[in-house]
Amino acid sequence: MGKELTSRSEDYSQWYNELVKKADLAEHSDVRGCMVIKPYGYSIWEKMQQTLDKMFKDTGHVNAYFPLFIPKSYLAKEASHVEGFAKECAIVTHYRLKNSEDGKSVVVDPDAKLEEELIVRPTSETVIWNSYKKWIQSYRDLPILINQWANVVRWEMRTRLFLRTAEFLWQEGHTAHSTADEAVKETLQMLDVYAEFAERHMAVPVVKGKKSEGEKFPGAIDTYCIEGLMQDGKALQAGTSHFLGQNFAKAFDVQFAGKDGKLDYVWGTSWGVSTRLMGALIMAHSDDDGLVLPPKLAPIHVVIVPIFKTDDEFNRISEKVNEISAELRKHNITVKFDSRDTHKPGFKFAEWELKGVPVRLAIGPRDLENGTVEVARRDTKEKKVMNIDSVAVDVLVLLDDIQKNIYQKAFKLREEMTTQVDTFDEFKKVMEEKGGFVLAHWDGTKETEAAIKEATKATIRCIPLDAPEEKGVCVFSGKPSSKRVLFAQAY
RNA sequence: CGGGGCGUAGCGCAGUCCGGUUAGCGCACCUGGUUUGGGACCAGGGGGCCGCAGGUUCGAAUCCUGCCGCCCCGACCA
Numbered sequence A: 001m002g003k004e005l006t007s008r009s010e011d012y013s014q015w016y017n018e019l020v021k022k023a024d025l026a027e028h029s030d031v032r033g034c035m036v037i038k039p040y041g042y043s044i045w046e047k048m049q050q051t052l053d054k055m056f057k058d059t060g061h062v063n064a065y066f067p068l069f070i071p072k073s074y075l076a077k078e079a080s081h082v083e084g085f086a087k088e089c090a091i092v093t094h095y096r097l098k099n100s101e102d103g104k105s106v107v108v109d110p111d112a113k114l115e116e117e118l119i120v121r122p123t124s125e126t127v128i129w130n131s132y133k134k135w136i137q138s139y140r141d142l143p144i145l146i147n148q149w150a151n152v153v154r155w156e157m158r159t160r161l162f163l164r165t166a167e168f169l170w171q172e173g174h175t176a177h178s179t180a181d182e183a184v185k186e187t188l189q190m191l192d193v194y195a196e197f198a199e200r201h202m203a204v205p206v207v208k209g210k211k212s213e214g215e216k217f218p219g220a221i222d223t224y225c226i227e228g229l230m231q232d233g234k235a236l237q238a239g240t241s242h243f244l245g246q247n248f249a250k251a252f253d254v255q256f257a258g259k260d261g262k263l264d265y266v267w268g269t270s271w272g273v274s275t276r277l278m279g280a281l282i283m284a285h286s287d288d289d290g291l292v293l294p295p296k297l298a299p300i301h302v303v304i305v306p307i308f309k310t311d312d313e314f315n316r317i318s319e320k321v322n323e324i325s326a327e328l329r330k331h332n333i334t335v336k337f338d339s340r341d342t343h344k345p346g347f348k349f350a351e352w353e354l355k356g357v358p359v360r361l362a363i364g365p366r367d368l369e370n371g372t373v374e375v376a377r378r379d380t381k382e383k384k385v386m387n388i389d390s391v392a393v394d395v396l397v398l399l400d401d402i403q404k405n406i407y408q409k410a411f412k413l414r415e416e417m418t419t420q421v422d423t424f425d426e427f428k429k430v431m432e433e434k435g436g437f438v439l440a441h442w443d444g445t446k447e448t449e450a451a452i453k454e455a456t457k458a459t460i461r462c463i464p465l466d467a468p469e470e471k472g473v474c475v476f477s478g479k480p481s482s483k484r485v486l487f488a489q490a491y
Numbered sequence B: 001c002g003g004g005g006c007g008u009a010g011c012g013c014a015g016u017c018c019g020g021u022u023a024g025c026g027c028a029c030c031u032g033g034u035u036u037g038g039g040a041c042c043a044g045g046g047g048g049c050c051g052c053a054g055g056u057u058c059g060a061a062u063c064c065u066g067c068c069g070c071c072c073c074g075a076c077c078a
Helices: A012-023 A039-058 A079-088 A126-134 A180-201 A247-251 A275-284 A311-330 A345-354 A367-371 A388-416 A424-433 A446-456
Strands: A026-028 A036-037 A069-071 A092-093 A097-101 A107-109 A113-120 A145-154 A167-178 A204-208 A220-227 A235-245 A255-257 A263-265 A267-274 A302-306 A336-337 A359-363 A372-377 A383-387 A417-421 A437-441 A459-466 A482-488
Touching: A012 A026, A012 A275, A036 A039, A039 A145, A039 A275, A069 A247, A079 A107, A079 A247, A092 A167, A126 A167, A126 A247, A145 A336, A167 A180, A180 A204, A180 A220, A180 A267, A180 A336, A220 A388, A220 A459, A235 A247, A235 A275, A247 A267, A267 A275, A267 A459, A275 A388, A302 A311, A302 A345, A311 A336, A311 A367, A345 A359, A359 A367, A359 A388, A367 A372, A372 A388, A383 A388, A383 A437, A388 A417, A388 A482, A424 A446, A446 A459
Parallel strands: A302 A336, A302 A359, A417 A437
Antiparallel strands: A026 A036, A069 A113, A092 A113, A097 A107, A145 A167, A167 A267, A204 A220, A204 A459, A220 A235, A235 A267, A255 A263, A359 A372, A372 A383, A437 A482, A459 A482
């Protein structure tokens, strides 16, 4: 099948690109920067959606859907917002095609020009706040806690499957509140939801923090984020949560009457995670043999590979497999019986490893005789022979152990790849030789941030929320600083 | 959007410099047989607008021009 992967040490980005394609997650479409998410990749995304959606509902949010197209004038209403997105918007200018003169193709009908051009949403704050204006009159209408699952388009110059594509899938939460305090609480609550999802479900440890002025969302007062560290030592922003203040309420004139009868502008938040999480998942855990998926997000938990020579053997094994599968399914374990007789077991082993299935069972004639089954775990590649009667419970325990183990492994890597530095020479040395996260003092200015980026390619990923107060001096300017911030080269 | 590389069968590539029978190879695919506890083997077979569009030429995968796409490096971004 020719599915040997380039190793990570040889060429990390080539490894990533090949893995995405060979594990059947996604491929490039014919449209520049867009991707086809294939069924196996999409089923992982669906699992993410299901989990997140439940977490959103559990925190009081409801789903709705707002349009793909945004009138151009909406975008212009919030100054920093339009400035942030103007360079990467797709624009609809016409609504009709017609046959070309020679009849061989179709052309845009110049008579069908739109009066007001439409922007394909790069995010939905503007359309949503336009609706909120109609929905909100009094404090009794608040809060509004809405999420939507949607696609958005940002015309990126340089794209990579899942990590940065021109069109991507995401969820965007948009909430409206009567007080700043409540909106800030919401912003931080959703940051916690994201962090919990990343750590408990994706098994990716993340740092919660606040973005610097330069890195924050256009239109936000404060942007919070979760940052993960990939195996190549680069950081990946895995989710963002914004405190919008009254910026969009003012831009769209959304006011409410308080209990005292006075009018005030509504306070807002927005928060989102995208199919970029797929990239984080892949890069955090996978190895040179292919994907490594955390059981909580794996579309298939257990693959069963029969080993047989004759039809009779196959039939007897199948019978046993059906029993085991039924037992596993009782425990909510997803099982795939690879009964193909067109491939040898070794081939199947390699293929399912490439696809990251957490647990593999192999059953052959010897096992039938001995009442055993061979159990292999994807994360460590260990194999054990287990008693066939208790396999369901053993697998349940094993899946739990795999989930924990890959988190621990990622956590340990992050610990090893996080370095405290106190001089700029150290900073540069770490960035050049080791990579990863660097904790350093920063004077809080844009100029220093830019200068450090210029010199090292590292940006401020965030100001960690749990950063201890610590007197120090900025590694670059020598000016005083009260806490360390997190630097890294980033995706 | 700037610099570099690439585009030939589903995938990976040779052939391109120096134009000339019928465009090759490995994997995959189809048929038959032998196989099956870590990517099987033998035999036979099918599959090509040589990225697209022009041009030069008796003749173009090969030379020229334009365009499209992908990868890498920069600037920009989730």
